[in-house]
Amino acid sequence: MGSEKKFPLNAKDYKLHEEIGDGVSATVYRALCIPLNEVVAIKVLDLEKCNNDLDGIRREVQTMSLINHPNLLQAHCSFTARHQLWVVMPYMAAGSCLHIIKSSYQDGFEEPVIATLLRETLRALVYLHAHGHIHRDVKAGNILLDSSGAVKLADFGVSACMYDTGDRQRSRNTFVGTPCWMAPEVMQQLHGYDFKADVWSFGITALELAHGHAPFSKYPPMKVLLMTLQNAPPGLDYERDKRFSKAFKEMVGICLVKDPKKRPTSEKLLKHPFFKQARPPDYMAKTILNGLPPLGERYRTIKSKEADLLMQNKSEYEVQLSQQEYIRGISAWNFNLEDLKNQAALISDDDSSLAEEPDFNRKQCERQDESALSPERASSSETAPSQDEELNDIHDLESSFASFPSKPLQALKGCFDIGEEEDNATNPDWKDANLMSSGQQLLKKASIGSLAHTTKEEDIAAQNSSLPRHVISEQKKYSSGSITPETTFSPKRTSSDAERDFQQRRYQTERSYSGSLSRTKRDTVDETSESPYVEHKGRFKVTSADLSPKGSTNSTFTPFGGGSSSPSSFNVTTASILSSLHLILRQNAMQREEILSLIKYVEQTSVKQRGSPETSLDEPLQTPSANTREKELETQLMLLQQSVSSLTEEVKKYKQKNAQVCLLTFSSKTPTLTSFTLEIKSYTFLHSG
Numbered sequence: 001m002g003s004e005k006k007f008p009l010n011a012k013d014y015k016l017h018e019e020i021g022d023g024v025s026a027t028v029y030r031a032l033c034i035p036l037n038e039v040v041a042i043k044v045l046d047l048e049k050c051n052n053d054l055d056g057i058r059r060e061v062q063t064m065s066l067i068n069h070p071n072l073l074q075a076h077c078s079f080t081a082r083h084q085l086w087v088v089m090p091y092m093a094a095g096s097c098l099h100i101i102k103s104s105y106q107d108g109f110e111e112p113v114i115a116t117l118l119r120e121t122l123r124a125l126v127y128l129h130a131h132g133h134i135h136r137d138v139k140a141g142n143i144l145l146d147s148s149g150a151v152k153l154a155d156f157g158v159s160a161c162m163y164d165t166g167d168r169q170r171s172r173n174t175f176v177g178t179p180c181w182m183a184p185e186v187m188q189q190l191h192g193y194d195f196k197a198d199v200w201s202f203g204i205t206a207l208e209l210a211h212g213h214a215p216f217s218k219y220p221p222m223k224v225l226l227m228t229l230q231n232a233p234p235g236l237d238y239e240r241d242k243r244f245s246k247a248f249k250e251m252v253g254i255c256l257v258k259d260p261k262k263r264p265t266s267e268k269l270l271k272h273p274f275f276k277q278a279r280p281p282d283y284m285a286k287t288i289l290n291g292l293p294p295l296g297e298r299y300r301t302i303k304s305k306e307a308d309l310l311m312q313n314k315s316e317y318e319v320q321l322s323q324q325e326y327i328r329g330i331s332a333w334n335f336n337l338e339d340l341k342n343q344a345a346l347i348s349d350d351d352s353s354l355a356e357e358p359d360f361n362r363k364q365c366e367r368q369d370e371s372a373l374s375p376e377r378a379s380s381s382e383t384a385p386s387q388d389e390e391l392n393d394i395h396d397l398e399s400s401f402a403s404f405p406s407k408p409l410q411a412l413k414g415c416f417d418i419g420e421e422e423d424n425a426t427n428p429d430w431k432d433a434n435l436m437s438s439g440q441q442l443l444k445k446a447s448i449g450s451l452a453h454t455t456k457e458e459d460i461a462a463q464n465s466s467l468p469r470h471v472i473s474e475q476k477k478y479s480s481g482s483i484t485p486e487t488t489f490s491p492k493r494t495s496s497d498a499e500r501d502f503q504q505r506r507y508q509t510e511r512s513y514s515g516s517l518s519r520t521k522r523d524t525v526d527e528t529s530e531s532p533y534v535e536h537k538g539r540f541k542v543t544s545a546d547l548s549p550k551g552s553t554n555s556t557f558t559p560f561g562g563g564s565s566s567p568s569s570f571n572v573t574t575a576s577i578l579s580s581l582h583l584i585l586r587q588n589a590m591q592r593e594e595i596l597s598l599i600k601y602v603e604q605t606s607v608k609q610r611g612s613p614e615t616s617l618d619e620p621l622q623t624p625s626a627n628t629r630e631k632e633l634e635t636q637l638m639l640l641q642q643s644v645s646s647l648t649e650e651v652k653k654y655k656q657k658n659a660q661v662c663l664l665t666f667s668s669k670t671p672t673l674t675s676f677t678l679e680i681k682s683y684t685f686l687h688s689g
């Protein structure tokens with residue numbers, strides 16, 4: 001990997017010092033490479049806990065090893081140590097921009113600092129995009145600085161290669177990323193997305209560096225999704241952000257346009273006059289890095305603040321959780337819309353925090369200025385949703401924190417040396433009892449499941465699918481984001497926009513549904529809810545369950561609806577057609593999940609069968625060898641995926657047909673023709689993902 005020095009591939013050769021960062025999947029330590037006497041950073045991923053995203057991890061390691069750009073963090077090497085993957089990287093002594101903000105610049109940086117950070121980051125993006133990669137996780141937490149002020153973009157955990165074909169591309173039709181920074185087209189999962197998604201995240205990162213936090217950062221993920229989709233794009237306010245130049249405001253404005261086609265490429269953006277004020281790295285060293293406490297110390301302070309938040313009373317828990325998610329980032333998380341809806345439902349209807357949220361209030365001001373930036377903003381600002389409307393989007397569902405990723409207090413481990421002996425260097429909780437792979441657990445649960453009582457949602461799922469019930473109930477737990485061939489770093493370059501557009505079109509044509517939106521007990525609530533109305537929400541029109549004062553509203557189109565409040569027959573007809581389409585989609589998703597679970601099981605079993613004590617420790621990461629059963633299953637998987645693709649295509653055609661039929665049939669009956677079209681879109685967004 002990247003360095004000419006030979007970094008050892010053995011945990012014994014490294015001495016781990018204090019923790020300097022953590023994310024969804026990993027903990028990062030400052031460490032010493034003993035033979036080379038060099039300080040490094042080591043990202044330790046617990047492979048047992050990352051069962052669902054081994055492909056993502058392989059991808060990150062591979063991308064990290066092949067990139068070669070001064071503004072991208074390149075790994076020295078990586079290897080497995082028991083159930084952990086160690087990625088050895090250069091130590092970026094100043095840490096991430098997020099950590100610098102949290103410890104010393106809560107209100108954001110000055111413009112020349114921002115311009116410098118952003119220019120370096122953008123250079124990294126230009127390089128990645130030219131090589132066919134989308135970073136997909138651009139945020140302050142992934143912009144790292146070393147002690148000399150050099151800036152590097154890190155974390156390729158969710159990066160994707162545009163030149164991947166087949167399964168890889170399909171697997172990208174899942175929600176991956178951090179919602180505050182996530183582009184609307186990524187959230188919608190409708191027509192795919194491309195390099196421009198990074199440009200949106202880049203714009204959000206610019207706001208994060210300017211204000212000390214990203215827009216909507218205190219809200220739960222579903223709320224962020226809704227606000228990003230329904231509200232006018234965030235931006236710098238002409239009044240509130242007087243300290244920033246017009247060039248900066250414009251630069252942010254052109255990044256944060258909802259239509260990706262109207263956003264500039266990273267290459268074009270780099271030519272924006274705003275970046276002229278960027279300075280050399282030593283400017284950073286003299287300014288923001290000057291007098292900063294050591295990284296480990298800053299990290300501990302942030303963590304103890306996080307712990308303090310947890311100690312506060314329950315009523316503030318949602319905000320705490322949201323802030324934790326923000327501080328830690330929630331990357332590489334495959335969003336489950338039902339979980340997100342539950343999170344959104346946790347905001348109480350009289351949530352006063354909304355009114356206090358500076359972003360929210362700023363948004364109202366921003367809307368007055370947005371017309372100056374883009375026509376899109378101007379049109380959206382007039383009909384932007386009120387606070388009540390936004391809250392009404394959230395269906396009143398019983399909540400569950402169980403599925404929401406959270407590692408509270410885990411980071412309080414503090415400083416410790418765990419590198420001297422191999423046993424210490426790896427997690428002490430490694431026990432035989434834990435050796436049972438998820439596949440084994442799956443099979444075990446299968447036999448238990450067949451005897452156990454069935455829940456309502458299992459009954460419903462069983463009616464709609466030929467899959468065994470246990471698989472349906474367990475699919476969420478054992479599903480994988482993707483089982484796909486490892487990505488290769490394509491040497492192919494597409495430096496021109498035209499070529500890139502071609503790649504994008506090719507990609508968009510080839511892709512089809514593959515993401516899983518597991519449905520759980522909560523879905524039955526949706527399924528029995530009342531028929532939807534359509535109402536205006538800013539530029540978007542959102543279907544709600546009931547606009548009457550007593551009725552709860554719901555931003556989802558509810559295909560199973562059939563309640564008394566339905567205003568017209570066309571919704572009933574549509575609902576029945578859409579419900580059939582939805583069933584097909586669900587069936588496909590569940591079949592896919594079952595296959596993925598089985599493949600995972602086979603992979604893990606074959607790894608264990610192979611693994612002798614000599615070979616399983618500290619060997620470089622390898623793909624498990626294929627045995628006959630695995631091959632059989634892979635063939636089956638391929639066939640099923642093909643059939644899933646063709647079914648998905650069919651569903652798409654039906655949807656289009658249905659939309660056209662509805663338009664023709666009901667254009668004379670209803671004045672809300674456009675609303676109806678958008679209603680179908682809304683349904684597609686929420687259910688076809």
Ligand SMILES: Nc1ncnc2c1ncn2[C@@H]1O[C@H](COP(=O)(O)OP(=O)(O)OP(=O)(O)O)[C@@H](O)[C@H]1O
Binds near residue numbers: 020090092142144155
């Ligand atoms: N090479 C490094 N030098 C110094 N600090 C680092 C380094 N790599 C990572 N960090 C710190 O660790 C944090 C978490 O690392 P990273 O983002 O790679 O983990 P992750 O699990 O992939 O997180 P995410 O949730 O963003 O996917 C970073 O935000 C950064 O503060």
